[in-house]
Amino acid sequence: MTTLEYGHVTRRFGNVVALDDFSLTVPGGKLVTLLGPSGCGKTTALRIAAGFDIPDGGRLVMGGHVVSHVPPRRRNAGMVFQEYSLFPHMTVAENVGFGLRIRKVSPATRSRQVSEMLELVQIGHLAGRYPHQLSGGQQQRVALARALVFEPSVLLLDEPLSALDAQVRTEVRDVIRGLQFRLGTTTLFVTHDQEEAISVSDLVCVMKDGRPHQVDTPENVYMRPATEFVARFVGETIEVPTPRGRCLVRPENLVLVAPEEARAMPGVTFVGHATSVRFNGSTCTVTVAVPVEDIVLNVKVLPHQATLTRVHDEVGVVATSLTYAL
Protein backbone atom coordinates (compact mmCIF):
# COMPACT_ATOMS: atom_id res chain seq x y z
CA MET A 1 0.00 0.00 0.00
CA THR A 2 1.21 3.43 -0.97
CA THR A 3 2.20 6.01 1.60
CA LEU A 4 1.72 9.67 0.67
CA GLU A 5 4.04 12.11 2.33
CA TYR A 6 4.30 15.88 2.23
CA GLY A 7 7.76 17.02 3.35
CA HIS A 8 7.94 20.73 4.24
CA VAL A 9 5.87 21.71 1.22
CA THR A 10 5.51 25.43 0.55
CA ARG A 11 3.32 27.01 -2.12
CA ARG A 12 2.85 30.75 -2.63
CA PHE A 13 0.50 32.61 -4.93
CA GLY A 14 1.89 36.13 -5.16
CA ASN A 15 2.12 37.17 -1.53
CA VAL A 16 -0.51 34.66 -0.34
CA VAL A 17 1.14 31.66 1.31
CA ALA A 18 -1.28 28.83 0.56
CA LEU A 19 0.91 26.12 2.09
CA ASP A 20 3.53 27.06 4.65
CA ASP A 21 6.10 24.38 5.52
CA PHE A 22 3.36 21.78 5.33
CA SER A 23 4.30 18.27 6.46
CA LEU A 24 1.89 15.35 6.64
CA THR A 25 2.10 11.60 6.22
CA VAL A 26 -0.87 9.64 4.97
CA PRO A 27 -0.08 6.03 5.99
CA GLY A 28 -0.75 3.31 3.41
CA GLY A 29 -4.38 2.18 3.31
CA LYS A 30 -5.60 4.87 5.70
CA LEU A 31 -8.13 7.65 5.20
CA VAL A 32 -6.83 11.01 6.33
CA THR A 33 -8.94 14.15 6.22
CA LEU A 34 -7.67 17.67 5.76
CA LEU A 35 -9.97 19.82 7.85
CA GLY A 36 -9.83 23.58 8.01
CA PRO A 37 -11.63 26.83 7.28
CA SER A 38 -12.09 28.20 3.78
CA GLY A 39 -8.87 29.41 2.19
CA CYS A 40 -6.53 27.51 4.50
CA GLY A 41 -4.88 25.66 1.61
CA LYS A 42 -6.74 22.34 1.50
CA THR A 43 -7.37 22.35 -2.23
CA THR A 44 -3.82 23.50 -2.87
CA ALA A 45 -2.48 20.54 -0.87
CA LEU A 46 -4.65 18.15 -2.86
CA ARG A 47 -3.75 19.68 -6.23
CA ILE A 48 -0.09 19.25 -5.35
CA ALA A 49 -0.71 15.58 -4.56
CA ALA A 50 -2.53 15.17 -7.89
CA GLY A 51 0.22 16.96 -9.78
CA PHE A 52 -1.86 19.92 -10.97
CA ASP A 53 0.30 22.22 -8.94
CA ILE A 54 4.02 22.14 -8.22
CA PRO A 55 5.40 23.04 -4.76
CA ASP A 56 7.68 26.07 -4.52
CA GLY A 57 9.64 24.31 -1.80
CA GLY A 58 9.73 20.93 -0.09
CA ARG A 59 8.80 17.64 -1.69
CA LEU A 60 6.04 15.16 -2.19
CA VAL A 61 6.79 11.46 -1.75
CA MET A 62 4.44 8.79 -3.02
CA GLY A 63 5.22 5.12 -2.37
CA GLY A 64 8.85 5.95 -1.63
CA HIS A 65 9.46 8.04 -4.76
CA VAL A 66 9.76 11.80 -4.90
CA VAL A 67 7.01 12.83 -7.33
CA SER A 68 6.93 16.62 -6.92
CA HIS A 69 7.56 17.14 -10.65
CA VAL A 70 5.89 14.04 -12.09
CA PRO A 71 2.99 15.08 -14.39
CA PRO A 72 -0.54 14.21 -13.21
CA ARG A 73 -1.12 11.44 -15.72
CA ARG A 74 1.86 9.45 -14.46
CA ARG A 75 0.91 9.64 -10.78
CA ASN A 76 -1.82 7.03 -10.79
CA ALA A 77 -3.87 9.06 -8.33
CA GLY A 78 -7.68 9.01 -8.56
CA MET A 79 -9.36 12.32 -7.83
CA VAL A 80 -12.93 13.42 -7.16
CA PHE A 81 -13.44 17.14 -7.63
CA GLN A 82 -15.44 19.68 -5.68
CA GLU A 83 -17.31 20.69 -8.86
CA TYR A 84 -19.18 18.18 -10.98
CA SER A 85 -16.55 16.91 -13.36
CA LEU A 86 -18.11 14.11 -15.42
CA PHE A 87 -17.56 14.28 -19.17
CA PRO A 88 -20.95 15.54 -20.40
CA HIS A 89 -20.91 13.75 -23.76
CA MET A 90 -20.16 10.32 -22.30
CA THR A 91 -22.50 7.90 -20.58
CA VAL A 92 -21.92 6.83 -17.00
CA ALA A 93 -20.23 3.63 -18.19
CA GLU A 94 -18.02 5.52 -20.68
CA ASN A 95 -17.05 8.02 -17.99
CA VAL A 96 -16.07 5.28 -15.58
CA GLY A 97 -14.27 3.34 -18.32
CA PHE A 98 -12.23 6.36 -19.49
CA GLY A 99 -9.22 5.71 -17.26
CA LEU A 100 -9.19 2.04 -18.29
CA ARG A 101 -9.39 2.96 -21.97
CA ILE A 102 -6.38 5.24 -21.56
CA ARG A 103 -4.57 2.34 -19.92
CA LYS A 104 -5.43 0.15 -22.93
CA VAL A 105 -7.47 -2.37 -20.95
CA SER A 106 -9.32 -4.71 -23.35
CA PRO A 107 -13.00 -3.88 -23.91
CA ALA A 108 -14.21 -7.10 -22.26
CA THR A 109 -12.20 -6.61 -19.08
CA ARG A 110 -13.10 -2.95 -19.12
CA SER A 111 -16.83 -3.47 -19.22
CA ARG A 112 -16.60 -6.08 -16.46
CA GLN A 113 -14.57 -3.79 -14.21
CA VAL A 114 -16.85 -0.85 -14.93
CA SER A 115 -19.99 -2.73 -14.01
CA GLU A 116 -18.39 -4.16 -10.88
CA MET A 117 -17.37 -0.69 -9.78
CA LEU A 118 -20.82 0.74 -10.53
CA GLU A 119 -22.34 -2.00 -8.38
CA LEU A 120 -19.98 -1.07 -5.57
CA VAL A 121 -21.18 2.53 -5.61
CA GLN A 122 -24.77 1.22 -5.96
CA ILE A 123 -25.68 2.73 -9.31
CA GLY A 124 -25.35 -0.29 -11.62
CA HIS A 125 -28.74 0.50 -13.13
CA LEU A 126 -27.62 3.94 -14.35
CA ALA A 127 -24.77 2.77 -16.61
CA GLY A 128 -26.43 4.00 -19.82
CA ARG A 129 -27.41 7.47 -18.60
CA TYR A 130 -25.73 10.76 -19.39
CA PRO A 131 -24.46 12.99 -16.58
CA HIS A 132 -27.20 15.59 -17.07
CA GLN A 133 -29.76 12.86 -16.37
CA LEU A 134 -28.34 12.20 -12.89
CA SER A 135 -28.86 13.81 -9.50
CA GLY A 136 -25.94 15.44 -7.70
CA GLY A 137 -25.43 12.45 -5.40
CA GLN A 138 -25.47 10.04 -8.34
CA GLN A 139 -22.97 12.18 -10.23
CA GLN A 140 -20.54 12.13 -7.34
CA ARG A 141 -20.92 8.35 -7.06
CA VAL A 142 -20.00 8.08 -10.74
CA ALA A 143 -17.04 10.38 -10.16
CA LEU A 144 -15.96 8.15 -7.27
CA ALA A 145 -16.29 5.02 -9.42
CA ARG A 146 -14.31 6.71 -12.19
CA ALA A 147 -11.53 7.63 -9.78
CA LEU A 148 -11.30 4.14 -8.27
CA VAL A 149 -11.83 1.78 -11.20
CA PHE A 150 -8.22 1.84 -12.40
CA GLU A 151 -6.99 0.90 -8.91
CA PRO A 152 -5.13 4.14 -8.17
CA SER A 153 -2.39 4.10 -5.58
CA VAL A 154 -3.94 7.08 -3.82
CA LEU A 155 -7.45 8.52 -3.82
CA LEU A 156 -7.86 12.29 -3.52
CA LEU A 157 -11.25 13.74 -2.61
CA ASP A 158 -11.79 17.50 -2.69
CA GLU A 159 -14.98 18.24 -0.75
CA PRO A 160 -16.88 15.72 -2.88
CA LEU A 161 -19.99 16.19 -0.76
CA SER A 162 -20.17 19.95 -0.48
CA ALA A 163 -22.69 20.37 -3.30
CA LEU A 164 -25.08 17.74 -1.89
CA ASP A 165 -27.90 18.18 0.58
CA ALA A 166 -27.77 16.74 4.09
CA GLN A 167 -29.29 13.31 3.60
CA VAL A 168 -27.55 12.47 0.31
CA ARG A 169 -24.37 13.72 1.91
CA THR A 170 -24.42 11.07 4.62
CA GLU A 171 -25.35 8.37 2.10
CA VAL A 172 -22.47 9.20 -0.26
CA ARG A 173 -20.15 9.67 2.71
CA ASP A 174 -20.94 6.14 3.90
CA VAL A 175 -20.37 4.81 0.37
CA ILE A 176 -16.95 6.49 0.29
CA ARG A 177 -15.95 5.17 3.68
CA GLY A 178 -17.26 1.66 2.95
CA LEU A 179 -15.44 1.50 -0.37
CA GLN A 180 -12.20 2.90 1.01
CA PHE A 181 -12.27 0.34 3.80
CA ARG A 182 -12.94 -2.48 1.38
CA LEU A 183 -10.36 -1.53 -1.27
CA GLY A 184 -7.77 -0.25 1.21
CA THR A 185 -6.80 2.68 -1.00
CA THR A 186 -4.67 5.35 0.67
CA THR A 187 -7.03 8.31 0.77
CA LEU A 188 -6.75 12.04 1.38
CA PHE A 189 -10.16 13.61 1.94
CA VAL A 190 -10.63 17.37 2.07
CA THR A 191 -13.52 18.91 3.96
CA HIS A 192 -14.38 21.98 5.98
CA ASP A 193 -17.11 20.10 7.84
CA GLN A 194 -15.79 18.91 11.19
CA GLU A 195 -18.54 16.35 11.72
CA GLU A 196 -17.76 14.77 8.37
CA ALA A 197 -14.05 14.66 9.18
CA ILE A 198 -14.62 13.10 12.59
CA SER A 199 -16.96 10.44 11.31
CA VAL A 200 -15.01 9.12 8.31
CA SER A 201 -11.33 9.41 9.14
CA ASP A 202 -8.57 7.25 10.51
CA LEU A 203 -6.61 10.45 11.07
CA VAL A 204 -7.64 14.10 10.94
CA CYS A 205 -5.24 16.86 10.00
CA VAL A 206 -6.64 20.16 11.23
CA MET A 207 -5.01 23.03 9.36
CA LYS A 208 -5.04 26.80 9.34
CA ASP A 209 -3.22 29.31 7.16
CA GLY A 210 -1.39 26.59 5.28
CA ARG A 211 0.00 24.81 8.34
CA PRO A 212 -1.14 21.65 10.11
CA HIS A 213 -2.15 22.35 13.72
CA GLN A 214 -2.76 18.77 14.77
CA VAL A 215 -2.63 15.39 13.05
CA ASP A 216 -4.33 12.82 15.22
CA THR A 217 -7.17 10.35 15.56
CA PRO A 218 -10.67 11.86 15.47
CA GLU A 219 -11.10 11.08 19.19
CA ASN A 220 -7.93 12.89 20.16
CA VAL A 221 -8.61 15.85 17.92
CA TYR A 222 -12.00 16.24 19.56
CA MET A 223 -11.15 15.41 23.15
CA ARG A 224 -7.52 16.46 23.40
CA PRO A 225 -7.05 19.36 20.95
CA ALA A 226 -3.45 20.47 20.61
CA THR A 227 -4.15 24.16 20.04
CA GLU A 228 -6.85 26.66 20.86
CA PHE A 229 -7.72 26.86 17.17
CA VAL A 230 -8.33 23.10 16.99
CA ALA A 231 -10.45 23.17 20.15
CA ARG A 232 -12.63 25.97 18.82
CA PHE A 233 -12.83 24.75 15.20
CA VAL A 234 -13.71 21.12 15.96
CA GLY A 235 -17.00 21.04 17.83
CA GLU A 236 -18.62 23.59 20.12
CA THR A 237 -16.79 25.08 23.07
CA ILE A 238 -17.64 27.35 25.97
CA GLU A 239 -15.01 29.46 27.68
CA VAL A 240 -15.22 29.17 31.50
CA PRO A 241 -13.13 30.49 34.38
CA THR A 242 -11.53 27.84 36.60
CA PRO A 243 -9.26 28.07 39.63
CA ARG A 244 -6.32 27.38 37.25
CA GLY A 245 -7.28 30.03 34.67
CA ARG A 246 -9.68 30.14 31.75
CA CYS A 247 -10.58 26.89 30.01
CA LEU A 248 -12.61 25.66 27.04
CA VAL A 249 -15.21 22.99 27.75
CA ARG A 250 -17.57 21.08 25.44
CA PRO A 251 -21.28 21.60 26.19
CA GLU A 252 -21.76 17.84 26.69
CA ASN A 253 -19.16 17.93 29.47
CA LEU A 254 -21.32 20.29 31.52
CA VAL A 255 -23.80 18.51 33.75
CA LEU A 256 -26.84 20.01 35.44
CA VAL A 257 -27.02 19.30 39.19
CA ALA A 258 -28.86 20.67 42.22
CA PRO A 259 -27.38 24.01 43.44
CA GLU A 260 -26.38 22.73 46.87
CA GLU A 261 -24.66 19.75 45.25
CA ALA A 262 -22.65 22.12 43.05
CA ARG A 263 -21.65 24.21 46.08
CA ALA A 264 -20.50 21.10 47.95
CA MET A 265 -18.52 19.59 45.08
CA PRO A 266 -14.81 20.14 44.50
CA GLY A 267 -13.60 21.02 40.98
CA VAL A 268 -15.13 23.37 38.47
CA THR A 269 -18.70 24.17 39.46
CA PHE A 270 -21.11 27.05 38.96
CA VAL A 271 -24.44 28.15 40.41
CA GLY A 272 -26.87 30.30 38.50
CA HIS A 273 -30.38 30.69 37.12
CA ALA A 274 -31.92 28.95 34.16
CA THR A 275 -32.85 31.62 31.60
CA SER A 276 -34.28 29.35 28.91
CA VAL A 277 -35.01 25.71 28.12
CA ARG A 278 -34.89 24.80 24.44
CA PHE A 279 -35.84 21.48 22.85
CA ASN A 280 -33.53 20.37 19.95
CA GLY A 281 -34.82 16.87 19.19
CA SER A 282 -32.65 14.28 20.89
CA THR A 283 -31.37 16.76 23.48
CA CYS A 284 -32.43 19.94 25.23
CA THR A 285 -30.33 23.01 25.84
CA VAL A 286 -30.68 24.72 29.19
CA THR A 287 -29.16 28.19 29.29
CA VAL A 288 -27.77 29.11 32.67
CA ALA A 289 -26.71 32.64 33.63
CA VAL A 290 -24.00 32.62 36.29
CA PRO A 291 -24.01 36.11 37.91
CA VAL A 292 -20.82 35.76 39.99
CA GLU A 293 -18.64 34.88 37.01
CA ASP A 294 -20.74 36.91 34.59
CA ILE A 295 -20.99 34.03 32.07
CA VAL A 296 -23.75 32.21 30.25
CA LEU A 297 -23.55 28.41 29.96
CA ASN A 298 -25.45 26.32 27.42
CA VAL A 299 -25.89 22.90 29.01
CA LYS A 300 -27.02 19.93 26.89
CA VAL A 301 -29.32 17.59 28.80
CA LEU A 302 -31.68 14.76 27.94
CA PRO A 303 -35.30 15.83 27.39
CA HIS A 304 -36.67 14.09 30.51
CA GLN A 305 -34.11 15.90 32.62
CA ALA A 306 -35.08 19.20 31.07
CA THR A 307 -38.68 18.83 32.20
CA LEU A 308 -37.45 19.07 35.78
CA THR A 309 -35.94 22.46 35.10
CA ARG A 310 -38.01 25.66 34.79
CA VAL A 311 -36.92 29.09 33.72
CA HIS A 312 -35.76 31.18 36.79
CA ASP A 313 -34.94 28.01 38.79
CA GLU A 314 -31.67 28.09 40.63
CA VAL A 315 -29.43 25.34 39.19
CA GLY A 316 -25.91 24.04 39.59
CA VAL A 317 -23.52 23.14 36.76
CA VAL A 318 -20.52 20.84 37.01
CA ALA A 319 -17.79 20.59 34.34
CA THR A 320 -16.85 16.90 34.19
CA SER A 321 -13.81 17.48 32.04
CA LEU A 322 -11.99 20.46 30.59
CA THR A 323 -11.10 20.26 26.91
CA TYR A 324 -8.41 22.93 26.56
CA ALA A 325 -6.66 25.19 29.06
CA LEU A 326 -6.13 28.64 27.57
Added chain:
Amino acid sequence: MRRRFPVWEWAVIGLCTVFFAAPMLAMARFALQKVPVALLGRETLFSRWTFSGFTNTLADESFLPALWLSTRLGILTVAAVLVLMVPTVVWLNLTANNWRPVVEVASTLPYIVPPIALVVGVSALFRDVAPWMVTTDYGMIPLYSMLCLPFTFRTLDAGARATDMRTLTDAGRNLGAGPVVILMKVIIPGMRTSITAAAFLGFAVVMGEYAIASLLLRRTLPAYMVEAQGREPQGSMAVALALLVLTSLIFILLNRSDRTSGRRDTIGLPA
Protein backbone atom coordinates in the same frame (compact mmCIF):
# COMPACT_ATOMS: atom_id res chain seq x y z
CA MET B 1 -56.66 32.09 -12.37
CA ARG B 2 -56.91 31.87 -16.15
CA ARG B 3 -53.79 32.81 -18.04
CA ARG B 4 -54.27 35.96 -20.07
CA PHE B 5 -53.76 35.49 -23.82
CA PRO B 6 -50.18 36.69 -24.42
CA VAL B 7 -51.12 39.42 -26.90
CA TRP B 8 -47.79 41.19 -26.92
CA GLU B 9 -45.72 38.05 -27.29
CA TRP B 10 -47.76 36.94 -30.28
CA ALA B 11 -47.70 40.43 -31.77
CA VAL B 12 -43.90 40.43 -31.67
CA ILE B 13 -43.68 36.94 -33.13
CA GLY B 14 -46.11 37.95 -35.86
CA LEU B 15 -44.18 41.11 -36.70
CA CYS B 16 -40.93 39.20 -36.95
CA THR B 17 -42.51 36.58 -39.16
CA VAL B 18 -43.83 39.25 -41.50
CA PHE B 19 -40.49 41.02 -41.46
CA PHE B 20 -38.68 37.88 -42.61
CA ALA B 21 -41.35 36.19 -44.66
CA ALA B 22 -42.63 39.14 -46.72
CA PRO B 23 -39.39 39.79 -48.62
CA MET B 24 -38.96 36.06 -49.19
CA LEU B 25 -42.47 35.77 -50.57
CA ALA B 26 -41.84 38.79 -52.79
CA MET B 27 -38.62 37.18 -53.96
CA ALA B 28 -40.47 33.97 -54.67
CA ARG B 29 -43.07 35.74 -56.77
CA PHE B 30 -40.43 37.67 -58.70
CA ALA B 31 -38.30 34.59 -59.30
CA LEU B 32 -40.85 31.92 -59.92
CA GLN B 33 -43.75 33.61 -61.76
CA LYS B 34 -43.58 34.22 -65.50
CA VAL B 35 -45.48 37.50 -65.13
CA PRO B 36 -44.07 40.94 -66.05
CA VAL B 37 -43.03 42.74 -62.84
CA ALA B 38 -45.46 45.59 -63.44
CA LEU B 39 -48.36 43.14 -63.43
CA LEU B 40 -47.40 41.34 -60.17
CA GLY B 41 -50.50 42.21 -58.18
CA ARG B 42 -53.27 40.52 -56.27
CA GLU B 43 -55.10 39.21 -59.32
CA THR B 44 -51.99 37.46 -60.74
CA LEU B 45 -51.26 35.69 -57.43
CA PHE B 46 -51.76 32.19 -58.81
CA SER B 47 -50.89 32.59 -62.46
CA ARG B 48 -47.95 31.07 -64.33
CA TRP B 49 -45.75 29.74 -61.53
CA THR B 50 -42.73 28.00 -63.04
CA PHE B 51 -39.30 26.67 -62.20
CA SER B 52 -37.78 27.91 -65.42
CA GLY B 53 -35.69 30.39 -63.46
CA PHE B 54 -33.87 27.49 -61.83
CA THR B 55 -33.59 25.40 -64.91
CA ASN B 56 -32.24 28.29 -66.97
CA THR B 57 -29.62 29.02 -64.34
CA LEU B 58 -28.65 25.37 -64.01
CA ALA B 59 -28.26 25.24 -67.76
CA ASP B 60 -25.92 28.24 -67.71
CA GLU B 61 -22.43 26.82 -68.09
CA SER B 62 -20.79 29.27 -65.68
CA PHE B 63 -23.23 28.59 -62.82
CA LEU B 64 -22.04 25.19 -61.63
CA PRO B 65 -18.32 26.11 -61.67
CA ALA B 66 -19.15 29.19 -59.59
CA LEU B 67 -21.20 27.14 -57.13
CA TRP B 68 -18.47 24.53 -56.93
CA LEU B 69 -15.78 27.16 -56.36
CA SER B 70 -17.75 28.77 -53.53
CA THR B 71 -18.42 25.37 -51.97
CA ARG B 72 -14.74 24.43 -52.05
CA LEU B 73 -13.74 27.80 -50.64
CA GLY B 74 -16.41 27.45 -47.95
CA ILE B 75 -15.25 24.02 -46.85
CA LEU B 76 -11.55 24.87 -46.91
CA THR B 77 -12.09 28.17 -45.11
CA VAL B 78 -14.12 26.46 -42.40
CA ALA B 79 -11.42 23.82 -42.02
CA ALA B 80 -8.70 26.47 -41.79
CA VAL B 81 -10.65 28.56 -39.30
CA LEU B 82 -11.45 25.59 -37.06
CA VAL B 83 -7.88 24.33 -37.07
CA LEU B 84 -6.78 27.81 -36.09
CA MET B 85 -9.53 28.85 -33.70
CA VAL B 86 -10.43 25.71 -31.71
CA PRO B 87 -6.96 25.41 -30.16
CA THR B 88 -6.87 29.18 -29.67
CA VAL B 89 -10.16 29.19 -27.81
CA VAL B 90 -9.12 26.19 -25.72
CA TRP B 91 -5.84 27.89 -24.88
CA LEU B 92 -7.64 31.12 -23.99
CA ASN B 93 -10.04 29.30 -21.69
CA LEU B 94 -7.47 27.10 -20.02
CA THR B 95 -4.38 29.15 -19.44
CA ALA B 96 -4.50 32.54 -21.10
CA ASN B 97 -7.63 34.20 -19.83
CA ASN B 98 -5.90 37.57 -19.75
CA TRP B 99 -5.33 37.38 -23.50
CA ARG B 100 -9.03 37.25 -24.22
CA PRO B 101 -9.48 41.04 -24.78
CA VAL B 102 -6.66 41.01 -27.34
CA VAL B 103 -8.16 38.13 -29.29
CA GLU B 104 -11.62 39.67 -29.02
CA VAL B 105 -10.46 42.94 -30.55
CA ALA B 106 -8.45 41.13 -33.23
CA SER B 107 -11.47 39.07 -34.16
CA THR B 108 -13.58 42.15 -34.75
CA LEU B 109 -11.07 43.72 -37.18
CA PRO B 110 -12.99 42.49 -40.25
CA TYR B 111 -15.90 44.68 -39.08
CA ILE B 112 -13.60 47.69 -39.06
CA VAL B 113 -11.31 47.14 -42.04
CA PRO B 114 -13.28 47.55 -45.28
CA PRO B 115 -12.78 44.80 -47.91
CA ILE B 116 -11.13 47.18 -50.33
CA ALA B 117 -8.50 48.09 -47.75
CA LEU B 118 -8.00 44.41 -46.97
CA VAL B 119 -7.53 43.45 -50.61
CA VAL B 120 -5.32 46.38 -51.49
CA GLY B 121 -3.25 45.89 -48.35
CA VAL B 122 -2.86 42.17 -48.91
CA SER B 123 -1.97 42.50 -52.57
CA ALA B 124 0.53 45.25 -51.89
CA LEU B 125 2.13 43.19 -49.14
CA PHE B 126 2.05 39.72 -50.64
CA ARG B 127 2.30 40.30 -54.37
CA ASP B 128 6.04 39.65 -54.23
CA VAL B 129 6.34 37.26 -51.28
CA ALA B 130 3.32 35.06 -51.91
CA PRO B 131 1.89 35.86 -55.33
CA TRP B 132 -0.53 32.91 -55.10
CA MET B 133 -2.55 34.87 -52.53
CA VAL B 134 -3.48 37.39 -55.19
CA THR B 135 -3.57 35.27 -58.29
CA THR B 136 -5.22 31.96 -57.37
CA ASP B 137 -8.69 31.04 -56.16
CA TYR B 138 -7.34 29.48 -52.98
CA GLY B 139 -5.49 32.67 -52.18
CA MET B 140 -8.81 33.94 -50.89
CA ILE B 141 -8.90 31.38 -48.06
CA PRO B 142 -6.76 33.47 -45.69
CA LEU B 143 -8.91 36.52 -46.41
CA TYR B 144 -12.12 34.60 -45.92
CA SER B 145 -10.78 33.07 -42.72
CA MET B 146 -10.27 36.56 -41.37
CA LEU B 147 -13.72 37.57 -42.46
CA CYS B 148 -15.24 34.63 -40.52
CA LEU B 149 -13.41 35.43 -37.31
CA PRO B 150 -16.01 37.64 -35.60
CA PHE B 151 -18.62 34.90 -35.93
CA THR B 152 -16.55 31.81 -35.36
CA PHE B 153 -14.53 33.15 -32.45
CA ARG B 154 -17.56 34.29 -30.51
CA THR B 155 -19.48 31.10 -31.19
CA LEU B 156 -16.61 28.85 -30.17
CA ASP B 157 -15.78 30.94 -27.13
CA ALA B 158 -19.38 30.87 -25.91
CA GLY B 159 -19.43 27.08 -26.33
CA ALA B 160 -16.16 26.73 -24.48
CA ARG B 161 -17.32 28.90 -21.60
CA ALA B 162 -20.52 26.90 -21.24
CA THR B 163 -18.48 23.88 -20.10
CA ASP B 164 -16.21 23.83 -17.08
CA MET B 165 -13.17 23.23 -19.27
CA ARG B 166 -10.65 23.62 -16.47
CA THR B 167 -12.17 20.89 -14.30
CA LEU B 168 -12.83 18.56 -17.23
CA THR B 169 -9.22 18.92 -18.36
CA ASP B 170 -7.96 18.25 -14.85
CA ALA B 171 -10.20 15.19 -14.65
CA GLY B 172 -8.79 13.93 -17.94
CA ARG B 173 -5.20 14.51 -16.85
CA ASN B 174 -5.90 12.80 -13.56
CA LEU B 175 -7.29 9.75 -15.36
CA GLY B 176 -4.03 9.44 -17.29
CA ALA B 177 -4.80 11.17 -20.60
CA GLY B 178 -2.22 13.23 -22.47
CA PRO B 179 -2.92 16.62 -24.06
CA VAL B 180 -3.91 15.24 -27.49
CA VAL B 181 -6.34 12.71 -26.05
CA ILE B 182 -7.85 15.38 -23.80
CA LEU B 183 -8.33 17.74 -26.74
CA MET B 184 -9.81 15.09 -29.03
CA LYS B 185 -11.84 13.01 -26.58
CA VAL B 186 -12.83 15.47 -23.87
CA ILE B 187 -12.76 19.07 -25.03
CA ILE B 188 -13.81 18.91 -28.68
CA PRO B 189 -16.74 16.52 -28.13
CA GLY B 190 -17.84 18.80 -25.31
CA MET B 191 -17.87 21.76 -27.70
CA ARG B 192 -19.46 19.82 -30.55
CA THR B 193 -22.53 22.00 -30.86
CA SER B 194 -20.66 25.25 -30.97
CA ILE B 195 -18.13 23.85 -33.45
CA THR B 196 -20.97 22.83 -35.77
CA ALA B 197 -22.53 26.25 -35.44
CA ALA B 198 -19.21 28.01 -36.07
CA ALA B 199 -18.56 25.86 -39.13
CA PHE B 200 -21.98 26.64 -40.50
CA LEU B 201 -21.67 30.37 -39.89
CA GLY B 202 -18.25 30.42 -41.55
CA PHE B 203 -19.60 28.52 -44.53
CA ALA B 204 -22.53 30.93 -44.83
CA VAL B 205 -20.15 33.92 -44.77
CA VAL B 206 -18.09 32.49 -47.63
CA MET B 207 -21.17 31.58 -49.67
CA GLY B 208 -22.38 35.16 -49.44
CA GLU B 209 -19.16 37.17 -49.78
CA TYR B 210 -19.12 39.45 -52.81
CA ALA B 211 -16.80 42.42 -52.26
CA ILE B 212 -13.47 40.58 -51.99
CA ALA B 213 -14.32 38.09 -54.73
CA SER B 214 -15.23 40.84 -57.16
CA LEU B 215 -12.18 42.93 -56.28
CA LEU B 216 -9.92 39.94 -56.93
CA LEU B 217 -11.95 39.02 -60.04
CA ARG B 218 -12.85 35.54 -58.75
CA ARG B 219 -15.92 33.80 -60.19
CA THR B 220 -17.55 32.73 -56.95
CA LEU B 221 -21.27 32.15 -56.58
CA PRO B 222 -22.12 35.67 -55.33
CA ALA B 223 -19.97 37.17 -58.10
CA TYR B 224 -21.80 35.02 -60.62
CA MET B 225 -25.20 36.02 -59.22
CA VAL B 226 -24.45 39.72 -59.42
CA GLU B 227 -23.22 39.32 -62.96
CA ALA B 228 -26.19 37.15 -63.95
CA GLN B 229 -28.66 39.60 -62.49
CA GLY B 230 -28.28 41.69 -65.63
CA ARG B 231 -28.79 38.79 -68.01
CA GLU B 232 -31.25 36.62 -66.11
CA PRO B 233 -32.69 38.54 -63.16
CA GLN B 234 -35.32 35.95 -62.32
CA GLY B 235 -32.88 33.05 -62.46
CA SER B 236 -30.38 34.67 -60.16
CA MET B 237 -33.16 35.65 -57.78
CA ALA B 238 -34.36 32.03 -57.77
CA VAL B 239 -30.87 30.86 -56.77
CA ALA B 240 -30.65 33.53 -54.07
CA LEU B 241 -34.01 32.39 -52.71
CA ALA B 242 -32.97 28.75 -52.72
CA LEU B 243 -29.80 29.61 -50.80
CA LEU B 244 -31.77 31.63 -48.28
CA VAL B 245 -34.30 28.87 -47.67
CA LEU B 246 -31.58 26.25 -47.42
CA THR B 247 -29.59 28.33 -44.96
CA SER B 248 -32.63 28.91 -42.75
CA LEU B 249 -33.51 25.22 -42.82
CA ILE B 250 -30.03 24.12 -41.79
CA PHE B 251 -30.12 26.67 -39.02
CA ILE B 252 -33.45 25.46 -37.69
CA LEU B 253 -32.23 21.87 -37.86
CA LEU B 254 -29.07 22.74 -35.98
CA ASN B 255 -31.05 24.37 -33.22
CA ARG B 256 -33.42 21.42 -33.10
CA SER B 257 -30.79 18.72 -32.83
CA ASP B 258 -29.18 20.75 -30.11
CA ARG B 259 -32.38 20.91 -28.12
CA THR B 260 -33.45 17.30 -28.58
CA SER B 261 -30.08 15.90 -27.60
CA GLY B 262 -30.78 17.68 -24.30
CA ARG B 263 -27.30 18.96 -23.84
CA ARG B 264 -26.45 21.84 -21.62
CA ASP B 265 -24.05 23.74 -23.85
CA THR B 266 -25.70 26.24 -26.13
CA ILE B 267 -25.29 26.87 -29.79
CA GLY B 268 -23.71 30.07 -28.60
CA LEU B 269 -24.54 32.53 -31.34
CA PRO B 270 -22.66 35.79 -31.17
CA ALA B 271 -24.66 38.52 -29.50
